[in-house]
Amino acid sequence: MTQLQTTEVPAAKNPSLAPPDKLAVTLIVNGVEQTLRLAPWTTLLDALRDHLNLTGTKKGCDHGQCGACTVLVEGRRINSCLTFAVMQDGARITTIEGLARNGVLHPLQQAFTDHDAFQCGYCTPGQICSAAGLLAEGKPLTRDEIREAMSGNICRCGAYPNIVAAIEQAMGRT
Amino acid sequence: MINFDYVRATSAADAVSRIAAFPGAKFIAGGTNLVDLMKEDVERPPRLIDISRLPLNRVEDIQGGGLRIGALIANADLAGAPPVAQRYPLLGDALRAGASGQLRNMASVGGNLMQRTRCCYFYDLATPCNKRRPGDGCSARDGLNRAHAILGASVACVATHPSDMCVALAALDAIVHVRGPTEGRALALTDFHRLPGDTPDRDTNLEPDELITAVELPPKGFAEHYSYLKIRDRLSYAFALVSVAAALDLDGDRIREARIALGGVAHKPWRDARVEDAMRGEPANAATFGAAAQALLRDARALAHNAFKIDLAARTVVRALTQAARGTPQSQTDKRIG
Ligand SMILES: Cc1cc2nc3c(=O)[nH]c(=O)nc-3n(C[C@H](O)[C@H](O)[C@H](O)COP(=O)(O)OP(=O)(O)OC[C@H]3O[C@@H](n4cnc5c(N)ncnc54)[C@H](O)[C@@H]3O)c2cc1C
Ligand code: SF4
Ligand code: FES
Ligand code: FES
Numbered sequence: 001m002t003q004l005q006t007t008e009v010p011a012a013k014n015p016s017l018a019p020p021d022k023l024a025v026t027l028i029v030n031g032v033e034q035t036l037r038l039a040p041w042t043t044l045l046d047a048l049r050d051h052l053n054l055t056g057t058k059k060g061c062d063h064g065q066c067g068a069c070t071v072l073v074e075g076r077r078i079n080s081c082l083t084f085a086v087m088q089d090g091a092r093i094t095t096i097e098g099l100a101r102n103g104v105l106h107p108l109q110q111a112f113t114d115h116d117a118f119q120c121g122y123c124t125p126g127q128i129c130s131a132a133g134l135l136a137e138g139k140p141l142t143r144d145e146i147r148e149a150m151s152g153n154i155c156r157c158g159a160y161p162n163i164v165a166a167i168e169q170a171m172g173r174t
Numbered sequence: 175m176i177n178f179d180y181v182r183a184t185s186a187a188d189a190v191s192r193i194a195a196f197p198g199a200k201f202i203a204g205g206t207n208l209v210d211l212m213k214e215d216v217e218r219p220p221r222l223i224d225i226s227r228l229p230l231n232r233v234e235d236i237q238g239g240g241l242r243i244g245a246l247i248a249n250a251d252l253a254g255a256p257p258v259a260q261r262y263p264l265l266g267d268a269l270r271a272g273a274s275g276q277l278r279n280m281a282s283v284g285g286n287l288m289q290r291t292r293c294c295y296f297y298d299l300a301t302p303c304n305k306r307r308p309g310d311g312c313s314a315r316d317g318l319n320r321a322h323a324i325l326g327a328s329v330a331c332v333a334t335h336p337s338d339m340c341v342a343l344a345a346l347d348a349i350v351h352v353r354g355p356t357e358g359r360a361l362a363l364t365d366f367h368r369l370p371g372d373t374p375d376r377d378t379n380l381e382p383d384e385l386i387t388a389v390e391l392p393p394k395g396f397a398e399h400y401s402y403l404k405i406r407d408r409l410s411y412a413f414a415l416v417s418v419a420a421a422l423d424l425d426g427d428r429i430r431e432a433r434i435a436l437g438g439v440a441h442k443p444w445r446d447a448r449v450e451d452a453m454r455g456e457p458a459n460a461a462t463f464g465a466a467a468q469a470l471l472r473d474a475r476a477l478a479h480n481a482f483k484i485d486l487a488a489r490t491v492v493r494a495l496t497q498a499a500r501g502t503p504q505s506q507t508d509k510r511i512g
Contacts, residue, residue, distance in 0.1 A: 067276060078279050078280050082205050082277075130275065133276070134275065
C-alpha cells in the first residue's frame with residue numbers, strides 16, 4: 001500500500017500533517033457487502049487487492065494507461081487505479097472473481113478459453129471485465145468497433161486477434 | 175502521494191464554500207487526471223472535495239434552441255446523449271476520439287476542461303518546469319518537444335492543451351458557466367483556457383474557488399457539415415499530435431459560415447476569427463481550404479523536433495474541411511482517413 005509521505009511537504013502548506021482518520025467505506029463487491037476502514041488515498045484497485053485479497057484485478061501501470069485494473073462499478077467499466085475507494089462508497093463492484101455463476105464460467109471467460117485469447121494472462125481479467133462492460137453497453141458492434149471499443153486494454157503479448165474473436169463469440173456472433 | 179483528507183460536497187453551494195475555506199483544496203470529479211497527477215506528486219492538494227455526486231449531470235434543451243450540459247456528466251454519457259448525436263455530432267465524435275471506453279465512463283465535462291498538459295517534463299519532478307514551479311525554467315524548449323506547441327507558445331512554456339472535447343466546444347462557440355463563493359459568471363470557451371505568456375502555471379481563467387457548473391451550446395450545431403479529425407502516433411488511446419474540428423454552413427457550394435478549431439497545437443484550442451471571416455462567401459473547394467490552412471498557420475513556429483506538425487496541421491485542416499463539405503465526417507472507429 002502507498003506509504004505515508006510527509007517529509008517533503010512544508011508544514012505551513014499542509015495543515016493536515018497528522019494522518020487523517022481512516023474512513024469507513026462500504027463496497028458491495030461481487031454481491032457481498034464489505035465495510036473497510038481505509039485511508040483516503042487508497043485507490044479502489046488497492047482496496048480490492050490489498051484489503052479484500054481479490055488479486056484477480058491486476059495493477060499494470062497504475063496510471064490509466066493499460067486497462068489491467070478494469071472492473072465494473074454499477075455495471076460500467078472503469079479503471080480502478082484512478083478512483084479512490086472512498087469515492088465509491090456504497091457502490092456495487094464486479095471483479096473478475098464475480099463473473100462465474102455457480103461454478104459455470106461467464107460466456108466471456110468461456111470464449112477467452114475457447115479462443116486462446118491470452119498468453120501470459122496478466123491483461124486478461126481487465127480484458128474480460130472491459131468486454132463485459134462493453135456488452136452491457138448494448139450496441140451491436142462490427143469488428144472495427146470492437147477493436148476501437150477495447151483499445152483501453154493493452155495486451156503486451158499481442159493476443160488481440162483472438163481477444164476480438166472471443167468477444168464476437170460471446171456476442172453470439174459465431 | 176501526499177497525505178490528504180477527503181470531504182464530499184452536498185451541493186454546488188457547499189462545494190464552493192468548502193473550497194473557499196481551505197486554500198489549496200481541490201475538487202475531484204472523475205479522478206482520471208487528478209489521481210494520476212497526485213500519484214506523481216505533481217498535484218499535492220491537502221484536501222479533496224468530492225463533487226462527483228452533485229446533481230450536475232443533466233443534458234437539457236435551452237429555450238430558443240441551445241443545449242445546457244451539466245459539468246458532471248460523464249464523457250461517455252454525453253457522447254451518447256440523443257441531442258448531441260442528433261444536433262451536435264461534432265461534439266460526440268470529439269468525445270469518442272478521446273481516451274478509452276473506461277476513462278470516458280469516469281471523466282466528467284468539467285474535469286475534461288480542467289485537464290492539465292501531457293508535457294513529459296510537467297510530470298517529471300526531476301526536471302525544471304515553469305508550469306509546475308514558476309521561475310524554474312522550461313525543460314521542453316530545448317528538450318523532447320516533438321508533441322509541443324507550434325502556435326501561441328512563450329519562452330516560459332511550449333506545452334499544449336490535450337483535450338479533444340474542448341476543440342469541438344471551441345468550434346461550437348460553447349460557453350462555460352461557473353459559480354464562485356459570491357456569484358456566478360459565464361466565459362466563452364475560447365476565453366476559458368489561456369496562452370502561457372509568463373504565467374504558464376495558470377492553465378485557465380477559472381479562479382481556484384470557482385466551480386464549473388455547466389457548458390452551454392448555442393443553437394447552431396453544424397450537424398450537416400462537420401468533421402473531427404485527430405492525428406496521433408497510434409490509432410486509438412493516444413493524445414492528438416494535431417486535431418481539427420471543422421464545421422461549415424453551406425449555401426449550395428458557397429460558404430455561409432466556417433468554423434475551424436485546432437487541438438494539439440497550442441496551450442488552448444486554437445481558433446482564428448480572421449481566417450474564418452475571410453472564408454465567408456467563398457466556394458467550398460480545395461483552393462479556399464488550402465488558403466485557410468496557410469493563413470491559420472502563418473504565425474506557426476517550430477521547435478527542434480516538431481516542425482512536422484506545421485505541415486501536418488495544414489493538411490489536417492484541408493482534409494477535415496473537405497470531409498465536412500462532402501458531408502462525410504471522419505469515422506471514429508474505421509480509422510482510414512477518407
Ligand atoms: C491514459 C489516458 C488517456 C487519455 N486520453 C485522452 C485523449 O485522448 N483525449 C482527451 O481529451 N483526454 C484524454 N485523457 C484525459 C481525460 O479526458 C481527462 O483526464 C478527464 O477528462 C478529466 O476528467 P475527470 O472528471 O476525471 O477530472 P478529475 O481528474 O476529477 O479533475 C481534473 C481537474 O479538474 C478539476 N475539476 C473537475 N471538475 C471540476 C469542476 N466542475 N469545476 C472546477 N474544477 C473541476 C479538478 O479539481 C482537477 O484539478 C486521457 C486520460 C488518460 C489517463
Ligand atoms: S513546456 Fe510548459 S509544461 Fe512543459 S516543461 Fe516547459 S514549462 Fe513545463
Ligand atoms: S493499472 Fe489501471 S489502467 Fe493500468
Ligand atoms: S496475455 Fe499477456 S499481456 Fe495480454
